[in-house]
Amino acid sequence: MTTSTKNVEGNCEVFPAYEPFASGPRIKLPKYGSEPVATGGGLAVAEAVEAYKSLRSKLMKARESRGMRSMVITSTAHSEGKTLTAFNLAYCCAQLEDTPVLLVDADLRAQGLTALTGNQQQCGLRDVLGNGAPYASATVASDVPGLYLMGAGEGSESPAELFSGAGWSQLIAWASESFKLVLVDSPPIGIVADFNLIEAGCNGSLIVVRAHRTTQRALEEALGQIDSKKVVGVIWNEDDRRPEGYSYNYQKA
Ligand SMILES: Nc1ncnc2c1ncn2[C@@H]1O[C@H](COP(=O)(O)OP(=O)(O)OP(=O)(O)O)[C@@H](O)[C@H]1O
């Protein structure tokens, strides 16, 4: 397995371990004009960009003040916007100076992030957890400087088995030292056993709530099933209370 250490020069953190990936092939990510945000309809909306940038600030604050380097993005059910939120947030965070971000597709059943990013790399998370593939061969650079991807990969072993070994927390430990921020797209809370195992390896969680879809009861039940100390905040997705349309609000849990 590849290992790395984080250097601290003065007050400035340096993450040299991601550099080898920067010279390899790069995945061309979907782009919408010059904006770093994809919405469901393929449109970039100025208001959404601003909302993601504001979320980004809050995430980076949580990283500094609460030491949260690896954050899982989840929700109470399918299709609430976990993957889109993970992608757009990672995209925005990577735009900050000296902020290498690793975006991991840990939803091994749906593999929504792997599909959204067009990641054709065969080696991915399944290969790391199931076959001990080197971290570096499962990591690929994107054409957004600072944004790196680990796709779902291939294999038939059950995700719950894969996440229950020590490999997952070892991978997150490596990623947290090698990248400034690790964002993990995950399955919903409580539907499959994978989520709690994925959450256990990370030190923060973000809950996506989709307007007109997520019920209060589902949210309450879900919050009861996760580690409340790790919750960074709740993201209100597709808020249409304002006439402009798309909106993404954030509330600290
Ligand atoms: N704010 C939004 N505006 C428009 N479309 C959205 C928004 N959020 C999500 N969508 C769309 O809704 C669909 C589901 O989103 P996404 O795949 O991100 O959800 P998910 O929670 O990851 O789903 P799954 O649990 O199946 O992985 C996608 O087609 C996505 O583009």
Ligand SMILES: [Mg+2]
């Ligand atoms: Mg998804």
